[in-house]
Amino acid sequence: MATIELSGIRKVYPGNVTAIHDLDLSVDDGELVVLVGPSGCGKSTLLRMVAGLETTTAGTVSIGGAVVNRLEPSDRDIAMVFQNYALYPHMTVRGNLEYGLKNRGTPRTLIDERVAEAARILEIAPFLERKPRQLSGGQRQRVAMGRAIVRQPKAFLFDEPLSNLDAKLRGQMRVEIRRLQRTLRTTSLYVTHDQLEAMTLADRLVVMNAGRIEQLGKPTELYERPASLFVAGFIGSPPMNFFDLEYLREKAGASLPTLSDDSDIIGIRPDSIVLADPQEPSIPLRGTVELIEPVGGESHLHLRLEGSDQLIIVETPGRPDAAEGTLLTAHLRARALHPFNRQSGLRTA
Amino acid sequence: MVENRPFLAFLTHLVLILGVAVVVFPVYLAFIASTHGSGDFLRGLVPLLPGPHMIENYARMLNSGLSTAGAPPVWLMLANSLFMALTIAIGKIAISIISAYAIVYFKFPFRLLAFWLIFITLMLPVEVRIIPTFKVVADLGMLNSYAGLTIPLIASATATFLFRQFFLTVPDELMEAARVDGAGPLKFFRDILLPLSQTNIAALFVILFIYGWVQYLWPLLVTTDSRYYTIVMGIKRLAAAAESDPYWNLVMAAVILAMLPPVLVIIFMQRLFVKGLVETEK
Ligand SMILES: Nc1ncnc2c1ncn2[C@@H]1O[C@H](COP(=O)(O)OP(=O)(O)OP(=O)(O)O)[C@@H](O)[C@H]1O
Ligand SMILES: [Mg+2]
Numbered sequence: 360m361a362t363i364e365l366s367g368i369r370k371v372y373p374g375n376v377t378a379i380h381d382l383d384l385s386v387d388d389g390e391l392v393v394l395v396g397p398s399g400c401g402k403s404t405l406l407r408m409v410a411g412l413e414t415t416t417a418g419t420v421s422i423g424g425a426v427v428n429r430l431e432p433s434d435r436d437i438a439m440v441f442q443n444y445a446l447y448p449h450m451t452v453r454g455n456l457e458y459g460l461k462n463r464g465t466p467r468t469l470i471d472e473r474v475a476e477a478a479r480i481l482e483i484a485p486f487l488e489r490k491p492r493q494l495s496g497g498q499r500q501r502v503a504m505g506r507a508i509v510r511q512p513k514a515f516l517f518d519e520p521l522s523n524l525d526a527k528l529r530g531q532m533r534v535e536i537r538r539l540q541r542t543l544r545t546t547s548l549y550v551t552h553d554q555l556e557a558m559t560l561a562d563r564l565v566v567m568n569a570g571r572i573e574q575l576g577k578p579t580e581l582y583e584r585p586a587s588l589f590v591a592g593f594i595g596s597p598p599m600n601f602f603d604l605e606y607l608r609e610k611a612g613a614s615l616p617t618l619s620d621d622s623d624i625i626g627i628r629p630d631s632i633v634l635a636d637p638q639e640p641s642i643p644l645r646g647t648v649e650l651i652e653p654v655g656g657e658s659h660l661h662l663r664l665e666g667s668d669q670l671i672i673v674e675t676p677g678r679p680d681a682a683e684g685t686l687l688t689a690h691l692r693a694r695a696l697h698p699f700n701r702q703s704g705l706r707t708a
Numbered sequence: 709m710v711e712n713r714p715f716l717a718f719l720t721h722l723v724l725i726l727g728v729a730v731v732v733f734p735v736y737l738a739f740i741a742s743t744h745g746s747g748d749f750l751r752g753l754v755p756l757l758p759g760p761h762m763i764e765n766y767a768r769m770l771n772s773g774l775s776t777a778g779a780p781p782v783w784l785m786l787a788n789s790l791f792m793a794l795t796i797a798i799g800k801i802a803i804s805i806i807s808a809y810a811i812v813y814f815k816f817p818f819r820l821l822a823f824w825l826i827f828i829t830l831m832l833p834v835e836v837r838i839i840p841t842f843k844v845v846a847d848l849g850m851l852n853s854y855a856g857l858t859i860p861l862i863a864s865a866t867a868t869f870l871f872r873q874f875f876l877t878v879p880d881e882l883m884e885a886a887r888v889d890g891a892g893p894l895k896f897f898r899d900i901l902l903p904l905s906q907t908n909i910a911a912l913f914v915i916l917f918i919y920g921w922v923q924y925l926w927p928l929l930v931t932t933d934s935r936y937y938t939i940v941m942g943i944k945r946l947a948a949a950a951e952s953d954p955y956w957n958l959v960m961a962a963v964i965l966a967m968l969p970p971v972l973v974i975i976f977m978q979r980l981f982v983k984g985l986v987e988t989e990k
Contacts, residue, residue: 412884433890445881449903458899459889506889 361423361513361546362388363409368418370404370570378404380570381418386514389544391537393578395557396567397593402550405567406516409548411435423513433462438507442519444499446491452502453487459510477505480539497528504536508543515540515547522552533559554596558582566590584697588704591626591697597659599626599697600671607691611642614693622698622707629659629674631695634681640693646671648683662689735967742766742960749956765961774958778934779946782962785939790969792857792927792938793920797913799862805905808871809897813883823872829865834926842929852933861926867912874908875901910980918970939966 363386370379378401386392394402407413409420411432419426427435438459446455456477460470478484481501491499500520507515520536521529533556540547540560551557557564558578566573566581566589573593574586585591591599602625608615618625633641646662649670660673660681673689681687698707737754744759773781810816811823834841841860850856878901886896902909927938937945943966946959974981 410884410888412887432884432888437888439885439888441881441885443879443881445879445885447882447885447900449900449906458886458891462890462895506885 362386362421363514363546363548364419364421364424365405365409366419366421368405368408368420369416370401370408370413371416378570379408382570382572384565384572384575386546386548388546390562391540391547391549391560392563392565393549393551393557393561394565394567395551395554395593396573398552400567401570402567403518406439406518406548406550409514410437410439410516412439436510436513437516438510438512438514439516439518440503440507440520442522444491444503444523446499446502446506448491451488451490452483452494452505455491455502456487456505456509459506463510473509473511474505477509480508481505496524497532500524500528500532504539508539508545511545513546515545515549517547517549517551519550519552521556529553529556536560554594558594564594566593568593584706585626586706588624588626588699588701591699591706595628597629597672597674599628600632601626602669604698606667607642610644611693614640614642616640616693616696618696618698619707621700624699624701626697626699627691627695629672631692632671632673632689633692634660634673634675634679634687634689637690637692641690642693643688643690644671645686645688647686648681651679651681651683653678660689662687738960738963741956742958742964744957746955746957761957765957766965769958769961769965774946774955779942780934780937782939782942782965784935785937785942785962786965786969788854788857788936789921789938789940789966791854792923793917793969795854795858796861796920796923797916799858800864800867800916801909801912803862804865804867804869805871805902805909808868808875809901811868812872812875813893826865826868829863830869833864834861834923838925838929845930851930852936854936856930857927857936857938858920861920861923867916870908870912871905874905878904907980910977914973914977914981917973921970 363384365382365384367381367383368379369377369381371377382405384392384405394405396402404413408415409422411427411430411434415428420428422435422437432439447458450458453474456474457470460473465473474487475484478487481504483498483501483505486494486498486502491502494502500523503520517536521532524532537560549556549560551560561578563576564578564581565575568589574581574590581590581594585594585599588601592601604618604623604625607625636643644662644664646664648660649663650661652659652661657674657676658678660675660679662671662673663669664671665686671689699705700707740755740758741749742765743762744755744765745761748755748759769782771781771783773779773784779785807822807826811819811826816822845851845856845860848856850859882900883896886900891899922940923938924940924944927936927941928944931937931941939962943959943962946962947954
């Protein structure tokens with residue numbers, strides 16, 4: 360159990376590539392913090408600096424209150440789960456689980472106890488004597504998790520641990536990781552590409568962009584009050600729709616709420632646009648249905664707006680009666696608008 | 709490809725059988741010759757069936773050799789060859805796996821230069837550098853010694869290159885996982901890299917053992933003392949005995965004996981060897 364403190368850390372790769380710009384982040388004891396961001400924004404770099412697999416150019420990394428900048432990964436008492444699992448192919452599952460403990464000179468009885476415990480929690484006991492290549496992807500993933508938990512480290516570091524699994528298994532493992540982390544209460548940093556994973560796993564969510572933190576907070580906070588255009592566009596699927604303020608003002612008339620002066624671009628989530636008049640302040644927009652994507656309980660309508668040639672996405676429950684090619688009116692709920700300033704990229708209210 | 713066409717099957721089998729016959733027949737002849745008495749070849753006809761002198765011929769060659777040809781007993785030459793082939797194979801593998809490890813996993817100044825220097829030695833097999841190498845070995849007083857026989861042949865790059873290529877295919881995450889698991893460089897090498905290289909090592913061992921076994925020119929140069937003769941160069945001496953016609957039966961007995969160890973090595977390492985050539989364990 361420990362906190363992770365990053366202060367002013369920077370990473371410059373050879374060739375003058377700055378992957379991380381003076382970044383501060385603290386993870387509380389027992390908390391699970393998820394890092395998301397577009398490819399190449401430095402998530403893995405950040406994680407690997409915490410692990411000690413990458414040197415830090417500047418700043419300090421502390422784990423459990425002690426500065427660990429100069430410590431080898433093994434001395435930082437962390438465990439890492441890799442995207443491709445990185446199981447030792449020539450060792451059995453048991454061998455994989457034991458290896459880290461053996462290297463630390465853990466007594467035999469304790470090793471056996473820990474391995475048995477991990478095998479029980481992760482339900483991998485039947486495979487203990489198999490080699491990794493004799494396991495399915497999901498089972499390998501469990502073994503990789505097992506290798507992390509047997510050590511009972513101060514912190515878990517996950518680098519896209521589920522991205523090699525199919526969607527169904529990913530869902531299962533996600534729940535399991537959540538459950539496991541809640542029971543063990545081990546401080547965790549988790550990198551992912553997957554929105555759903557990020558939203559459901561995180562105690563706190565960090566959105567990164569080009570080596571900087573864009574916003575940090577509870578997943579619901581980030582969803583409901585994105586602090587910048589970047590976060591607004593990044594969090595949420597289907598993504599937020601954006602409009603020029605001028606365009607909306609023209610269509611809205613009186614129903615446009617008062618906005619601060621520097622707002623010039625307005626965002627709205629697809630689920631805040633409704634087809635039937637919502638009987639509350641709203642902005643009606645007419646457009647042609649270009650495409651209907653039924654996704655189970657709801658449908659995504661791609662609407663080409665009249666007047667501007669903009670394409671917006673509307674999320675509507677069930678199946679709309681409208682057919683592709685028909686003209687209809689969509690209503691933007693006035694209280695669900697997110698105002699931003701295009702220049703600074705920041706939220707204005 | 710699995711078709712039931714009797715004529716095609718017949719043809720392919722015929723070709724294969726002919727191929728085998730071409731390879732095996734000389735070996736068979738050598739074996740037959742080694743079982744006859746010395747006079748049986750004077751008629752100029754090679755017998756096709758085994759003769760009665762097999763045990764006698766082999767025993768004679770193994771124990772005392774052909775002293776008229778100035779060659780030691782075959783067992784000594786076999787032992788020399790075995791020692792030489794083993795030392796070369798093990799030495800080359802040990803040196804090259806370690807240097808490949810250094811080149812792939814450690815950052816040190818002039819790493820690339822080191823690699824290319826090692827790589828260049830590929831272009832310099834013994835035959836090319838034979839005169840300077842001989843001079844060096846002679847000046848170091850290593851003529852007529854096992855050191856002289858083996859050391860100059862150990863130093864070359866073939867295996868380094870192969871191991872480097874193999875190490876490059878081992879995912880970095882494996883090394884990182886090992887680092888997190890508390891394995892230092894030596895432990896990682898011993899616990900992870902060596903076991904993973906097992907099949908490659910086996911394949912290389914077979915190839916290098918045979919390479920060492922069939923060395924001819926180099927032993928011929930550095931050994932003048934018959935105690936250090938190797939079997940392959942020894943056969944030449946047996947066959948070129950000065951005064952008389954060669955004792956073909958005895959020479960052939962030596963030839964058959966010389967063929968045995970490589971065959972045994974291949975038979976025993978076959979499983980690993982084929983695995984090493986065919987598949988890379990993921
Ligand atoms: N070893 C390296 N040398 C030089 N530049 C690197 C190195 N590793 C990463 N980078 C650069 O650093 C930046 C961040 O890389 P990083 O791997 O942390 O991204 P990421 O957020 O994990 O991306 P992804 O989601 O695709 O895994 C990238 O621009 C990348 O090109
Ligand atoms: Mg990454």
